Amino acid sequence: AAKAAGRGKHCFYESSMHSEAAERQLLENDLRQAIERGELSVHYQPIVRTAGEEISGFEALVRWQHPTRGAISPAKFIPLAEEAGLIGSIGEWVLTTALQEAAHWPDHVRIAVNLSPLQFNDPGVTQMVSRHLTETGVRAERLELEITEGVFLAEGDTTDETFAKLKQIGVRLSLDDFGTGYSSLGYLKKAPFDKIKIDQSFVRGASSSTNRNAAIIRAIVTLAETLGMDTCAEGVETHDDLQLIRELGVSMVQGYIFGRPSESETARSLANTVTVEADGYQCIREPRQ
Ligand code: C2E
Ligand code: MG
Ligand code: MG
Ligand code: MG
Numbered sequence: 001a002a003k004a005a006g007r008g009k010h011c012f013y014e015s016s017m018h019s020e021a022a023e024r025q026l027l028e029n030d031l032r033q034a035i036e037r038g039e040l041s042v043h044y045q046p047i048v049r050t051a052g053e054e055i056s057g058f059e060a061l062v063r064w065q066h067p068t069r070g071a072i073s074p075a076k077f078i079p080l081a082e083e084a085g086l087i088g089s090i091g092e093w094v095l096t097t098a099l100q101e102a103a104h105w106p107d108h109v110r111i112a113v114n115l116s117p118l119q120f121n122d123p124g125v126t127q128m129v130s131r132h133l134t135e136t137g138v139r140a141e142r143l144e145l146e147i148t149e150g151v152f153l154a155e156g157d158t159t160d161e162t163f164a165k166l167k168q169i170g171v172r173l174s175l176d177d178f179g180t181g182y183s184s185l186g187y188l189k190k191a192p193f194d195k196i197k198i199d200q201s202f203v204r205g206a207s208s209s210t211n212r213n214a215a216i217i218r219a220i221v222t223l224a225e226t227l228g229m230d231t232c233a234e235g236v237e238t239h240d241d242l243q244l245i246r247e248l249g250v251s252m253v254q255g256y257i258f259g260r261p262s263e264s265e266t267a268r269s270l271a272n273t274v275t276v277e278a279d280g281y282q283c284i285r286e287p288r289q
Contacts, residue, residue, distance in 0.1 A: 200235030
């Protein structure tokens with residue numbers, strides 16, 4: 001009986017392994033067709049200057065509405081796209097969609113687009129970005145490419161060259177999720193970033209947690225200022241955190257307090273407002289999930 005139970009367990013284990021792999025394969029197949037089936041969309045989240053509370057720009061965030069499974073988080077399907085070799089086409093689709101949208105905004109409003117390390121390390125990346133800027137008529141200075149430290153882990157021969165070429169065409173570069181992963185100050189020395197985005201894990205609840213988060217944020221701000229880079233705090237949800245972020249001298253804020261990622265129509269009308277207020281936003285933003 002013990003043997004039978006053991007065998008049963010073994011079979012169960014195997015079949016669950018199998019279904020996990022099968023499940024991934026199914027999702028990958030669906031993702032492969034998601035663009036042409038019109039299941040992907042781009043949402044836009046405001047990035048607000050701490051001083052004056054004016055809109056600096058919006059971050060483009062991809063969304064996948066699966067026909068039967070509903071919304072699937074990019075935290076889940078972007079890694080899948082990277083493994084399945086689909087990130088190039090999905091990333092390029094997001095870039096051109098976001099640039100087309102930004103063409104409708106006032107000229108001072110910027111558009112931030114996430115670039116996977118795999119896209120960044122593609123030797124044709126600068127040409128690809130350049131082509132979409134030309135096609136959409138958006139000035140290069142309005143485009144911010146958000147890159148994570150993953151770029152340096154997958155570092156190839158062309159990494160330094162790519163940074164130089166992207167700066168040459170005039171786009172801005174942001175270091176996303178700073179402080180997580182394998183942060184090395186060497187990256188900051190080497191790469192010409194215009195902005196450091198301080199990861200949510202240091203920001204959210206910083207006002208009510210130990211003062212360690214505040215100390216870390218303060219140090220990042222000092223470092224960024226010395227290097228001539230802007231700072232953006234991600235994940236600000238409360239007034240207390242916003243106030244702390246202000247006091248610490250962070251130059252920009254992105255978080256639910258100023259608006260969730262929203263559809264293009266909403267972003268378009270926000271883009272045309274001059275200044276915004278945290279409270280004002282709370283009235284028009286989507287309800288909390
Ligand atoms: P990210 O680039 O760091 O984007 C910020 C994430 O934080 C977004 O999650 C945004 O909705 C969320 N966020 C912003 N403010 C708040 C807040 O106040 N509270 C909370 N709880 N969350 C907030 P999202 O849209 O789910 O995206 C997750 C990640 O997926 C992104 O992190 C990025 O790494 C990746 N991603 C999204 N779109 C793209 C894309 O087009 N290309 C690539 N390569 N990656 C993407
Ligand atoms: Mg980002
Ligand atoms: Mg981030
Ligand atoms: Mg992130």
